[in-house]
Amino acid sequence: MTPQSNFLIMAVIKPERLLELREILGSMTSKPGFANPHNELVPFARLDTLHVARFTIVEAKTAEDICQHGVPEHQWKTSLAFLGDCDGSAELLLKTMVDIAEPGLRKIFSTCEGFNDQQSVLNWMLSHDIKPQANYINWVGRTVRQVHEEAALHKSLSGYMQQLVADKGDQDIRAFRQDLLTHVELEVEAGRLTITTPEATPAGWKLRNLIHMFGIPVMLLLISPLILIFSPFILWKLRSLETTDPEITLRPDRSHIQSMSIQEDHDVSNHFNVFGDVKPGLFRLILLKFILLLLDYSARHVYNRGFLTRIRSIHFARWVLLDNNRHLFFASNYDGSHESYMDDFVNKVAWGLNLVFSNGVAYPRTRWLVKGGAEREHLYKKTLRRHQLPSEVWYKAYPGLTAFDLARNSRIRAGVEQYPVDDEAIREWLRLL
Amino acid sequence: MKSNTNNSAGGFEFDDVQSLIRFGNARLVESCFLLLKIADVLAAREWLASADISTALLKDELPEQIIQIAFSAQGMKMMQLSDEIIEGFSDEFIVGMQGDESRSRRLGDIGENHPQQWDWGGSVEEMPHIVLLLYSIKGGLTKFRQQLEDDHFITAFEVSGELPTDELGVREPFGFVDGISQPRIDWEQKQSTDIHQRDQYSNWLVPGEVVLGYRNEYGLYTPRPLVDAEQDELALNLPQAEDEPGLRDLGRNGSYLVIRQLHQDVIGFWKTVHRESDLDPHKADELAASMVGRKRDGSPLISSSQRLIPGISRNSINNQFNYDLDPDGIRCPVSSHIRRSNPRTGDYPPDVNGFLSRMIRLAGFGQKRPDDDLIASSRFHRLLRRGRSYGPRLHPEDAIRKGAEKADRGLEFMCLVGNINRQFEFVQNAWIMNSKFAGLKNERDPLTGTREPLINGAETDKFKQPTNAGPSCITHDMAQFVTVRGGGYFFMPGIRALRYIARVKTKKDGDSV
Numbered sequence: 001m002t003p004q005s006n007f008l009i010m011a012v013i014k015p016e017r018l019l020e021l022r023e024i025l026g027s028m029t030s031k032p033g034f035a036n037p038h039n040e041l042v043p044f045a046r047l048d049t050l051h052v053a054r055f056t057i058v059e060a061k062t063a064e065d066i067c068q069h070g071v072p073e074h075q076w077k078t079s080l081a082f083l084g085d086c087d088g089s090a091e092l093l094l095k096t097m098v099d100i101a102e103p104g105l106r107k108i109f110s111t112c113e114g115f116n117d118q119q120s121v122l123n124w125m126l127s128h129d130i131k132p133q134a135n136y137i138n139w140v141g142r143t144v145r146q147v148h149e150e151a152a153l154h155k156s157l158s159g160y161m162q163q164l165v166a167d168k169g170d171q172d173i174r175a176f177r178q179d180l181l182t183h184v185e186l187e188v189e190a191g192r193l194t195i196t197t198p199e200a201t202p203a204g205w206k207l208r209n210l211i212h213m214f215g216i217p218v219m220l221l222l223i224s225p226l227i228l229i230f231s232p233f234i235l236w237k238l239r240s241l242e243t244t245d246p247e248i249t250l251r252p253d254r255s256h257i258q259s260m261s262i263q264e265d266h267d268v269s270n271h272f273n274v275f276g277d278v279k280p281g282l283f284r285l286i287l288l289k290f291i292l293l294l295l296d297y298s299a300r301h302v303y304n305r306g307f308l309t310r311i312r313s314i315h316f317a318r319w320v321l322l323d324n325n326r327h328l329f330f331a332s333n334y335d336g337s338h339e340s341y342m343d344d345f346v347n348k349v350a351w352g353l354n355l356v357f358s359n360g361v362a363y364p365r366t367r368w369l370v371k372g373g374a375e376r377e378h379l380y381k382k383t384l385r386r387h388q389l390p391s392e393v394w395y396k397a398y399p400g401l402t403a404f405d406l407a408r409n410s411r412i413r414a415g416v417e418q419y420p421v422d423d424e425a426i427r428e429w430l431r432l433l
Numbered sequence: 434m435k436s437n438t439n440n441s442a443g444g445f446e447f448d449d450v451q452s453l454i455r456f457g458n459a460r461l462v463e464s465c466f467l468l469l470k471i472a473d474v475l476a477a478r479e480w481l482a483s484a485d486i487s488t489a490l491l492k493d494e495l496p497e498q499i500i501q502i503a504f505s506a507q508g509m510k511m512m513q514l515s516d517e518i519i520e521g522f523s524d525e526f527i528v529g530m531q532g533d534e535s536r537s538r539r540l541g542d543i544g545e546n547h548p549q550q551w552d553w554g555g556s557v558e559e560m561p562h563i564v565l566l567l568y569s570i571k572g573g574l575t576k577f578r579q580q581l582e583d584d585h586f587i588t589a590f591e592v593s594g595e596l597p598t599d600e601l602g603v604r605e606p607f608g609f610v611d612g613i614s615q616p617r618i619d620w621e622q623k624q625s626t627d628i629h630q631r632d633q634y635s636n637w638l639v640p641g642e643v644v645l646g647y648r649n650e651y652g653l654y655t656p657r658p659l660v661d662a663e664q665d666e667l668a669l670n671l672p673q674a675e676d677e678p679g680l681r682d683l684g685r686n687g688s689y690l691v692i693r694q695l696h697q698d699v700i701g702f703w704k705t706v707h708r709e710s711d712l713d714p715h716k717a718d719e720l721a722a723s724m725v726g727r728k729r730d731g732s733p734l735i736s737s738s739q740r741l742i743p744g745i746s747r748n749s750i751n752n753q754f755n756y757d758l759d760p761d762g763i764r765c766p767v768s769s770h771i772r773r774s775n776p777r778t779g780d781y782p783p784d785v786n787g788f789l790s791r792m793i794r795l796a797g798f799g800q801k802r803p804d805d806d807l808i809a810s811s812r813f814h815r816l817l818r819r820g821r822s823y824g825p826r827l828h829p830e831d832a833i834r835k836g837a838e839k840a841d842r843g844l845e846f847m848c849l850v851g852n853i854n855r856q857f858e859f860v861q862n863a864w865i866m867n868s869k870f871a872g873l874k875n876e877r878d879p880l881t882g883t884r885e886p887l888i889n890g891a892e893t894d895k896f897k898q899p900t901n902a903g904p905s906c907i908t909h910d911m912a913q914f915v916t917v918r919g920g921g922y923f924f925m926p927g928i929r930a931l932r933y934i935a936r937v938k939t940k941k942d943g944d945s946v
Contacts, residue, residue, distance in 0.1 A: 161904060162907060164904075165904050173902070173903045173904075176903065176904065254524055254527075254528070257524065258533065258535065261533070261535035261536075262534070262535050264535060264539075265535070265538050265539055266538075266888055267887075267888045268868065268869055268887060268888075303797065307797045307800075308797065309795065309796055309797035310794065310795070310797050310806055311797075312806075312807065335869065336863060336867070336869070337539055337862050337863060339539075339854060339855070339858065339859055339862065339863065340809070340859070340862070340863040343809050343813070343855070343859065343863070344809065347780070347809060347810050347813065349795075351795070375628070375651065376651070376653060377651045377653060377855075378651075378653065378655065378656060398889075399887070399888045399889040400875075400887040400888055400889030400890075400891045401889075402869050404804075404807070404869070404872045405869070405874070407803065408803070408872070408874075411803065426903065427901075427902070427903035429903075430903035430904050430905075431761065431899050431903060431904075431905060433904075433905075
């Protein structure tokens with residue numbers, strides 16, 4: 001299988017070019033915030049390893065919040081974030097992108113500081129690339145090609161199935177399956193369907209993954225005596241901060257909410273950007289980094305097959321510390337409406353949100369790190385919306401498909417390629433079509 | 434949690450709550466919903482100050498006529514409530530059901546359903562200020578209304594419209610028995626809302642999910658306008674806010690009323706169902722029942738559950754069921770209307786029965802099937818329905834005959850909720866209209882859904898009935914059967930809040946004059 005990679009190119013925008021940049025990015029969309037896959041500047045559709053991508057203008061809209069911690073506002077210069085998730089090497093993708101879209105990229109990045117026409121766009125992008133502290137991939141190794149092929153397979157099988165039911169309604173299910181398999185073979189021969197065998201997993205990646213998988217627990221084991229010794233202090237410090245952290249209950253502006261909701265629900269999936277300050281103090285920073293380490297670990301080795309605890313609707317998500325650990329940037333791609341996304345999080349994994357985001361300024365008060373916080377439904381939703389940012393352009397390579405659809409399509413393919421265990425398995429498989 | 438610092442009725446403050454929040458008033462079979470514009474604010478205040486709005490207090494003698502009242506955001510502005518107070522309501526109430534393209538998109542109010550096509554409420558200008566709900570026993574409505582619309586009333590209000598309603602029967606216009614399932618409000622607040630105690634589905638609902646000013650299913654208070662009596666003397670009329678005793682609660686004992694006039698294409702529905710069943714009436718009935726999730730006589734497609742559902746009486750055999758034993762949707766298709774509008778889920782999938790199994794699920798493990806745990810927990814998304822149908826009755830057998838008359842018929846869908854966004858809009862968007870509900874493949878509600886294709890062109894006009902045999906039975910190319918003709922979000926105030934809106938003065942000791 002081909003593991004995915006990501007990129008996040010971040011650059012400060014020249015203030016006098018900001019308006020122009022918005023117009024340039026706006027020209028790439030077919031609906032508000034929604035990419036035209038064949039736009040003239042960066043034709044995303046021609047990048048066949050790109051799953052999702054976005055151009056977001058990262059502005060500090062909640063900069064004053066941190067003053068309630070007795071700390072002066074951090075100066076953040078409005079920046080352009082260009083991020084994406086792809087199959088295989090991100091560097092290779094960026095190189096291909098430059099080959100296809102150099103003029104468009106130049107036009108966009110020329111509005112950023114430190115970019116000049118002489119230099120290589122690729123080098124400039126690579127030098128501005130930032131790696132996340134934690135990264136989540138719904139299904140590690142599921143490529144864009146696989147998504148498209150399995151979706152086509154499903155469509156073909158469903159269509160033929162309907163014909164079979166009409167013509168031969170009562171036949172034995174094994175005969176049904178045989179007919180469907182024959183249909184697939186014929187379609188593949190005729191070139192109307194392709195089912196590519198996954199590539200071999202790169203050895204280097206396998207090795208690094210294995211080292212990480214065992215290395216982190218070993219490292220944690222080694223430092224655990226230290227953690228144990230300091231645990232009374234840690235717990236005391238945590239509670240002392242939790243009870244004294246200011247509670248910021250500002251209501252998000254309706255026009256701000258509208259700037260985001262206008263971009264939502266054009267596809268069955270949506271995107272999400274959250275940007276805020278990390279709470280001041282070394283304790284909070286170390287805690288956050290530790291939690292992000294655990295999150296990244298679990299995403300890589302535990303939650304890499306379609307689910308992130310109880311949530312199955314996230315395609316890609318990442319957590320990035322920016323500006324010398326002063327800011328946290330969260331970007332995700334999820335299925336369903338914003339409200340159902342919030343509902344899932346509040347009701348199914350509030351504890352997880354609390355672990356990470358309680359270290360961000362203005363998050364609702366938590367108790368013992370996992371209680372409270374997102375459980376305080378209304379306050380949580382308010383503060384998320386306040387810290388949310390719209391994207392100028394958002395692209396997803398498979399419109400109309402949810403993560404669950406993708407998993408189902410893989411099961412359908414497995415039903416074609418693998419011999420069924422028993423009749424019930426065949427029935428279950430037929431029910432998917 | 435026992436609350437009520439302002440306990441006046443020995444229990445819940447029923448004398449301050451409008452009747453409709455507690456009773457469906459099914460005895461009062463005649464109804465008429467007047468859409469009013471405020472013509473003269475002073476006259477309106479006078480009328481509202483002494484209006485006999487029926488409360489939820491159980492009287493020995495049951496009333497023969499009742500009036501209920503609700504205000505739109507425009508209505509509250511017209512009554513000259515301060516901006517600060519109006520901002521205390523939710524965003525969706527302030528903006529209105531029709532006021533935001535993104536909201537319309539989410540609710541499925543697009544194409545034929547778009548507010549631009551509505552008969553009423555489709556714009557800020559068309560939004561009524563007040564909705565006056567009149568109910569009467571049979572034969573009494575006309576006189577009741579005549580008595581109501583006296584000189585004083587006519588000075589104060591202009592009747593800008595009237596929602597059609599029919600005499601209340603047991604069946605809704607498609608011919609199905611309706612109103613069987615309702616959440617049961619836990620007025621005495623015996624059920625816990627704690628997340629460790631609600632693994633399974635319960636029909637009890639904490640009062641705060643419908644009545645503002647009380648704890649909701651999160652154990653917290655839904656925001657509503659709170660007024661400082663020190664700055665506003667008239668606020669002494671209002672009850673104290675439970676969560677902020679220093680302030681007065683304009684929302685307490687009130688609720689949000691959602692109204693949507695839904696036109697039902699009874700002829701189209703039954704003709705489609707017959708056509709798809711090779712004109713066999715029995716099969717047609719079965720297909721229709723699959724789409725609704727109940728047979729026409731109201732009996733569910735699922736047999737009674739083994740475990741009694743709390744909040745549903747043992748004798749309610751038509752309501753004592755959940756979908757735990759039918760995950761494939763073979764008995765009752767997952768896409769069916771009642772399964773979508775109330776999936777009867779608990780906080781956790783059905784197999785969770787203790788701390789360990791809960792922890793395993795919490796971490797995302799223990800899945801029994803690829804498609805389990807996809808639906809949200811129902812208790813945060815319940816609707817207290819109070820709708821009434823309208824239009825000439827057309828029997829299903831007559832609907833398929835040649836020359837069956839098209840008419841304006843449908844449902845004035847009405848529900849009472851504490852949180853419009855999380856309850857009504859969530860059900861409508863994440864459940865009813867969602868083409869991916871519970872992992873379905875591009876199907877919307879067969880009865881009430883739009884047939885809008887997805888952005889990649891995928892059609893959503895199918896209805897799939899899974900079978901035991903394996904291959905599913907699919908109905909294709911369904912037209913839209915329900916069209917939105919009007920609607921709005923309204924605030925149904927408590928009685929004391931109503932008097933506050935009417936600017937009734939207070940005596941020195943805080944009682945209203």
